[in-house]
Amino acid sequence: MNSANAAHRLELNKLPWVVRCSQLANSAMLNEVNLTPKPGLVDMRNNGAHKDMDLTDFYRSAEAIRIWIPYFIEYGMSTHLQPSSDILYGLRPLGMACEASMYKATSGVNTHKGTIFSLGLLATAMGRLVSNQKAVTQQNLCHEVAAMSHGMVMRELEQNNQALTAGQRLYQQHGLSGARGEAESGFQSVLTTSLPVYQSLIAQGIDPQRALLQALLSLMAVNGDTNVASRGGPEGLRWLQQTAQQFLAEGGVMQTDYITKLKEFDRQCIERNLSPGGSADLLIVTWFLAQFPESHSKNIN
Numbered sequence: 001m002n003s004a005n006a007a008h009r010l011e012l013n014k015l016p017w018v019v020r021c022s023q024l025a026n027s028a029m030l031n032e033v034n035l036t037p038k039p040g041l042v043d044m045r046n047n048g049a050h051k052d053m054d055l056t057d058f059y060r061s062a063e064a065i066r067i068w069i070p071y072f073i074e075y076g077m078s079t080h081l082q083p084s085s086d087i088l089y090g091l092r093p094l095g096m097a098c099e100a101s102m103y104k105a106t107s108g109v110n111t112h113k114g115t116i117f118s119l120g121l122l123a124t125a126m127g128r129l130v131s132n133q134k135a136v137t138q139q140n141l142c143h144e145v146a147a148m149s150h151g152m153v154m155r156e157l158e159q160n161n162q163a164l165t166a167g168q169r170l171y172q173q174h175g176l177s178g179a180r181g182e183a184e185s186g187f188q189s190v191l192t193t194s195l196p197v198y199q200s201l202i203a204q205g206i207d208p209q210r211a212l213l214q215a216l217l218s219l220m221a222v223n224g225d226t227n228v229a230s231r232g233g234p235e236g237l238r239w240l241q242q243t244a245q246q247f248l249a250e251g252g253v254m255q256t257d258y259i260t261k262l263k264e265f266d267r268q269c270i271e272r273n274l275s276p277g278g279s280a281d282l283l284i285v286t287w288f289l290a291q292f293p294e295s296h297s298k299n300i301n
């Protein structure tokens, strides 16, 4: 990075809305991992179905990723005149560099690979919206992410015959488009399921932790989570979705014994070695988007 670039980036880091976006991304990751009890996932009670990572790894990973958010924003700003479909190619190296920082912070453990992908796209989208004088709203952020990700599933999954990663293998075997499919849809699972659930419960005065747990279970009930499928196959994914659906049908977090039921769900996920890491990533996206106006024109910057 040349000195002019570095100086520019230092200036960018002082913009209040850039600082706020980085802080919100960090808070989203911390709120997710601290939420307890989550079935199969790392939380403050246990490491879920993970033998290779714990709470501290997620704290270190969240801090490593926070530092990269201004760079994603700056990339979105510096390319705002380019068509959305041209952005991903130049964004990939930034995402890979951020992944490298994550792996360095966690001594090689994959804590937030999917989160880097989602938050990287959202931060880039924010940079583009601000530079194009568009309102930073939930709808505009997700629309911009969908535009930048357009054709990704076809290019990287449908037309790809090398199953290099879990995501690519699971698409070929079971048609699961994973994080790519979510991004290309503009995070539809979040916009149509978890975000309305979360915002509605908050508006009713429900405790934010309880509202976030309901949002997580609503994601687990519908999400084609490649993490679950890579560990337990389509049968494991179906079991997890059906168990989440049953919890919700019985009243979800409005049940007096919802904590006991979630702890039992957690025990069963651990027993089956199932971890809904993809739904955890979408919960991070849910909390992050909830900090922005839905669709009216109020700006944050």
Ligand SMILES: CC(C)(COP(=O)(O)OP(=O)(O)OC[C@H]1O[C@@H](n2cnc3c(N)ncnc32)[C@H](O[C@H]2O[C@H](COP(=O)(O)OP(=O)(O)OP(=O)(O)O)[C@@H](O)[C@H]2O)[C@@H]1O)[C@@H](O)C(=O)NCCC(=O)NCCS
Pocket (backbone or CB within 6 Å): 050, 052, 091, 092, 093, 094, 095, 096, 110, 111, 112, 113, 114, 115, 116, 117, 118, 120, 121, 165, 166, 167, 168, 177, 178, 179, 180, 182, 223, 224, 225, 226, 227, 231, 275, 277, 278, 279, 281, 282
């Ligand atoms: C484009 C990439 C996402 C490609 O990655 P991949 O080909 O692997 O694609 P996916 O498997 O589809 O997704 C990768 C991670 O995304 C999360 N995820 C899975 N399903 C969904 C979903 N439906 N919606 C959203 N997100 C989803 C998931 O990440 C989480 O789980 C991981 C932890 O669980 P674990 O089981 O431990 O994972 P492993 O260690 O791999 O397994 P074990 O060995 O332990 O059994 C953790 O990553 C969570 O975040 C999926 O793992 C993207 O990664 C990519 O190409 N990156 C390069 C940079 C880039 O392009 N960036 C662009 C914007 S910055």
Ligand SMILES: Nc1ncnc2[nH]cnc12
Pocket (backbone or CB within 6 Å): 032, 033, 040, 041, 042, 043, 048, 050, 111, 112, 115, 275, 276, 277, 278, 280, 281
């Ligand atoms: N709390 C968590 N546990 C396991 N994988 C995750 N990916 C994102 N958050 C996670």
